[in-house]
Amino acid sequence: GAVVSQHPSRVICKSGTSVKIECRSLDFQATTMFWYRQFPKQSLMLMATSNEGSKATYEQGVEKDKFLINHASLTLSTLTVTSAHPEDSSFYICSATHWGGGRSYEQYFGPGTRLTVT
Amino acid sequence: RKEVEQDPGPFNVPEGATVAFNCTYSNSASQSFFWYRQDCRKEPKLLMSVYSSGNEDGRFTAQLNRASQYISLLIRDSKLSDSATYLCVVTSGAGSYQLTFGKGTKLSVIP
Numbered sequence: 001g002a003v004v005s006q007h008p009s010r011v012i013c014k015s016g017t018s019v020k021i022e023c024r025s026l027d028f029q030a031t032t033m034f035w036y037r038q039f040p041k042q043s044l045m046l047m048a049t050s051n052e053g054s055k056a057t058y059e060q061g062v063e064k065d066k067f068l069i070n071h072a073s074l075t076l077s078t079l080t081v082t083s084a085h086p087e088d089s090s091f092y093i094c095s096a097t098h099w100g101g102g103r104s105y106e107q108y109f110g111p112g113t114r115l116t117v118t
Numbered sequence: 119r120k121e122v123e124q125d126p127g128p129f130n131v132p133e134g135a136t137v138a139f140n141c142t143y144s145n146s147a148s149q150s151f152f153w154y155r156q157d158c159r160k161e162p163k164l165l166m167s168v169y170s171s172g173n174e175d176g177r178f179t180a181q182l183n184r185a186s187q188y189i190s191l192l193i194r195d196s197k198l199s200d201s202a203t204y205l206c207v208v209t210s211g212a213g214s215y216q217l218t219f220g221k222g223t224k225l226s227v228i229p
Contacts, residue, residue, distance in 0.1 A: 112161045
């Protein structure tokens with residue numbers, strides 16, 4: 001099956017610093033990647049949709065200047081949380097869409113990055 | 119009304135029991151439907167897609183009723199390893215590949 005990796009798996013940072021999270025599709029080309037956030041005991045909430053070579057589309061309420069997304073290649077998307085604050089502490093998960101084979105809506109999820117801002 | 123609603127749970131069942139999860143969705147334009155499972159502090163993993171004709175994968179059976187906008191998942195002969203949170207997931211609308219997640223129902227299978 002398709003494999004998506006994320007790095008780092010866990011990060012602790014101080015308030016005011018920036019954190020970059022990488023999402024890679026290891027064995028397929030992902031034209032579209034998604035970034036989600038999940039707070040404890042809550043559902044996954046889509047933050048943004050990232051298409052290779054174009055600007056990301058952000059969901060309502062998600063600040064694009066705070067959550068910078070770059071999708072420079074078909075296998076890599078990055079999310080940078082700028083000037084992180086404790087309320088940004090969450091589980092960030094990426095996913096990638098693998099087109100073809102009649103399963104165009106299937107998304108493959110990365111293992112997630114747990115961010116703690118102190 | 120929430121876009122995807124699920125039984126609040128948690129469900130605590132003995133090994134070998136049959137357990138059913140229900141889900142309703144509000145967007146009539148949704149075209150694809152899934153059940154995912156999520157283990158504690160892990161990413162969601164696709165359990166199965168859900169088709170109008172109903173589909174079965176071993177001990178798992180999924181049903182979809184488009185008219186009622188209702189999805190179900192039945193697990194037979196529960197195993198300890200089935201303990202997880204089960205997420206009902208639908209696409210956001212016609213031609214969309216964005217996913218909308220339910221809050222999930224936690225299942226604990228007890229020895």
